[in-house]
Amino acid sequence: MLTRPPLPDEATIEKMAPAQIAALLQAYQQRDAHRQQEIGWRDAKIDKLTFEIAQLKRQQYGRRSERLSGEQQALFDEAIAADIAAAEAQLEQLRASLPPRPDEQKQTPKRTALPANLPRREIRHEPEHTDCGCGAPLKRIGEDVAEKLDYTPGVFTVERHIRGKWACAHCRTLTQAPVPAAVIDKGIPTAGLLAQVLVAKHADHLPLYRQEQIFGRAGLAIPRATLAAWVGQCGVQLQPLVDALKDELLGCAVLHADETPVAMLAPGTGKTHRAYLWAYAAGPREHLKAVIYDFTSSRAGEHARRFLGHADPPERPPWVGHLVCDDYSGYDKLFTQGVTEVGCMAHARRKFVELQAANQSTIAIEAITLIRQLYAVERDIRDADNETRLQQRKERAVPLAKTLHDWLTAQRARVTDGTATARAIDYSLGRWTALTRYLADARLPIDNNHDEQQIRPWATGRKNWLFAGTLVAGQRAAAITSLIQTAKLNGHDPYAYLKDVLERLPTQRASRVGELLPHRWAPAASGAAA
Numbered sequence: 001m002l003t004r005p006p007l008p009d010e011a012t013i014e015k016m017a018p019a020q021i022a023a024l025l026q027a028y029q030q031r032d033a034h035r036q037q038e039i040g041w042r043d044a045k046i047d048k049l050t051f052e053i054a055q056l057k058r059q060q061y062g063r064r065s066e067r068l069s070g071e072q073q074a075l076f077d078e079a080i081a082a083d084i085a086a087a088e089a090q091l092e093q094l095r096a097s098l099p100p101r102p103d104e105q106k107q108t109p110k111r112t113a114l115p116a117n118l119p120r121r122e123i124r125h126e127p128e129h130t131d132c133g134c135g136a137p138l139k140r141i142g143e144d145v146a147e148k149l150d151y152t153p154g155v156f157t158v159e160r161h162i163r164g165k166w167a168c169a170h171c172r173t174l175t176q177a178p179v180p181a182a183v184i185d186k187g188i189p190t191a192g193l194l195a196q197v198l199v200a201k202h203a204d205h206l207p208l209y210r211q212e213q214i215f216g217r218a219g220l221a222i223p224r225a226t227l228a229a230w231v232g233q234c235g236v237q238l239q240p241l242v243d244a245l246k247d248e249l250l251g252c253a254v255l256h257a258d259e260t261p262v263a264m265l266a267p268g269t270g271k272t273h274r275a276y277l278w279a280y281a282a283g284p285r286e287h288l289k290a291v292i293y294d295f296t297s298s299r300a301g302e303h304a305r306r307f308l309g310h311a312d313p314p315e316r317p318p319w320v321g322h323l324v325c326d327d328y329s330g331y332d333k334l335f336t337q338g339v340t341e342v343g344c345m346a347h348a349r350r351k352f353v354e355l356q357a358a359n360q361s362t363i364a365i366e367a368i369t370l371i372r373q374l375y376a377v378e379r380d381i382r383d384a385d386n387e388t389r390l391q392q393r394k395e396r397a398v399p400l401a402k403t404l405h406d407w408l409t410a411q412r413a414r415v416t417d418g419t420a421t422a423r424a425i426d427y428s429l430g431r432w433t434a435l436t437r438y439l440a441d442a443r444l445p446i447d448n449n450h451d452e453q454q455i456r457p458w459a460t461g462r463k464n465w466l467f468a469g470t471l472v473a474g475q476r477a478a479a480i481t482s483l484i485q486t487a488k489l490n491g492h493d494p495y496a497y498l499k500d501v502l503e504r505l506p507t508q509r510a511s512r513v514g515e516l517l518p519h520r521w522a523p524a525a526s527g528a529a530a
Contacts, residue, residue: 114147114188115219120158121150125177127166136170144176149220151193153495156218159190181506183237184230191502194234197227199495202481203488205460235476237505242479244514245486246292250309253321254283254342254443256451257331259299260458264474274298275474279454280307283324285386285443289489289519291454292482295474301330310337322441324448327431343434345371346447351424363411363421367428370404378446386442393439401436405429454485487518497521 130138142165150157166175183194200206206214208227215222249255257280264275276299281291296303305311309318310333320338325331326347335341349371356364377397381389408425415422428435438444458481487497500523501516508516515521 112221114149114158117219118156118158120147120160122160122162125161125163125180127164127175127177130166132168132171132173132175134168134171134173136168138166138168138175141165141167141174146179147188148182148190149188149193150190151196153196156220183502183506184233187230189230192499194230194502195495195498197230198234198480198498199484201231202477203457203484203494205457231480232476234502235480237502238483239479240510240513241501241505241516242292242482245290245482245517248288248514248517248519249280249282249290249292250316250319252282252286252288254286254324255319255321256281256283256324256445256448256454257304258325258448258451258455259328259330260455261299262295262458262474264297264471275471276303277455277458277474277478278303278307279451279458281451281454283322283443284445284450290486291451291489293458293478293485295471295478297471299328299330301333304330305334305337308334308339310334310339322437322444324445324451326448327427340437341434342437342444343431344448345374345435346449346452348428348431348435351427355420355424358420361421363415364424367404367408367424370400370407373400374404374446390440390442393442398439401439405432457481457485483518487521490518490521492518492521496523 127138132138144163144165146161146163148159148161150159161180163177163179167173168175183191189197197208197211200211201208208224208231211227212222212224257278259276259278261274262277263272265272276296278294278296279291280294282288294303294307302311306315308323309316318337322340322342323331323334324342324344326344331339331341349368352361352364352367352371355361356368374397377392377400381392384392408429412422412425412429415425438446483498483501484494487494497518501521504516
């Protein structure tokens with residue numbers, strides 16, 4: 001909340017020179033203008049979030065005209081519930097900066113007690129010292145107990161947080177350890193349970209309605225709406241990490257890019273339309289192992305330009321480097337704005353594989369054989385340093401590439417225009433510069449397979465969750481999956497990573513959030529950076 005220092009007293013003002021008074025007034029006017037601007041931005045943001053929540057609730061509780069199956073309706077409901085929870089979490093953060101209204105009453109949430117049969121682990125929080133500031137000893141007069149539901153894969157337990165109350169009989173003061181900070185304030189889930197829900201949903205592809213059934217078999221009735229609210233709130237809290245990871249990713253000189261269609265529900269129609277997930281990964285020989293997913297409403301090239309900072313108007317400094325991608329035209333404008341295109345030899349080979357499978361083409365078989373020789377060189381130098389890689393490519397791969405190009409050119413002269421064989425050859429010849437750019441730069445790969453591997457979890461997942469309920473739900477899933485997949489790329493168990501991050505995040509300084517990124521992360525107990 002913005003505060004303004006008190007004005008000098010009348011006596012001080014009388015001693016000030018007119019120029020000093022004018023400067024003081026100008027400073028206060030500028031401060032007030034800035035304060036009004038910030039208040040206006042905050043109020044506009046609150047109005048926007050309030051409107052979005054109202055719209056989402058109308059979709060959730062209003063008359064439903066969608067013709068969805070029971071399973072589809074369950075997936076839609078959980079996406080809406082998570083969206084509402086995420087918007088409410090952002091709204092709460094904004095309102096926390098406002099002074100409380102006099103008529104505002106604090107409400108204590110009521111929830112069902114956790115099952116008594118679950119094992120319990122007591123965690124005691126007591127003051128560091130049991131002597132009062134006045135010098136008299138403190139006397140324990142009671143305690144507050146808060147129970148949180150914890151989950152270790154396969155086992156539910158209950159954490160009993162016991163906060164002793166200590167009083168001083170001399171000066172009548174009360175001392176009590178503070179409530180431990182948590183991602184979901186005053187909620188029952190521990191970081192372990194939240195990590196399990198996130199990993200099950202975004203890594204193991206278990207929709208929340210299935211997790212609800214799994215928890216039910218363990219004797220815990222956790223409604224999917226509650227699970228969705230947890231996911232939405234975690235998405236808001238984890239977003240700063242994703243933003244920081246994106247900043248570091250865009251510091252790489254070589255990036256991979258690929259996109260895949262994802263069905264997204266259009267509320268009110270009972271139908272889905274085609275949205276897209278984009279994957280941007282650091283090159284295999286970069287200093288960083290990371291991937292960021294971007295969920296968008298379409299495949300328009302403007303989404304790639306916006307992500308890489310080439311939007312108009314720009315939202316961030318434009319990224320300039322080598323982009324490994326397929327021949328999708330949506331990237332073309334980037335190549336006129338300082339980005340260097342690197343082609344994918346696997347796509348070129350795939351054209352001939354399809355041709356060979358269709359009609360047993362001898363031209364296709366010969367092309368595949370020649371391309372296979374280029375890949376053989378890459379296998380031999382996979383673990384070599386950059387200098388050796390470049391030398392081997394010049395000595396072995398460059399002559400092979402020239403042979404392939406000359407052979408393709410000769411075959412194209414003999415093939416009729418418009419045929420499948422002509423199209424396969426034209427793909428390679430038309431992109432030859434991009435396809436062979438890797439030969440002159442040891443940092444560049446021969447293909448885009450690294451990024452296609454990062455797309456694979458989504459291809460597997462959409463068979464289970466069928467569609468994204470909303471655009472916001474897709475963007476939240478992309479953000480959380482970015483952290484999970486990057487953790488896996490760095491050799492971490494995603495459950496262990498998220499559990500530790502969710503425990504540390506509430507007390508982590510914003511300026512040090514980078515310490516929690518997967519490529520730097522180490523469990524808090526180790527006391528060292530990864």
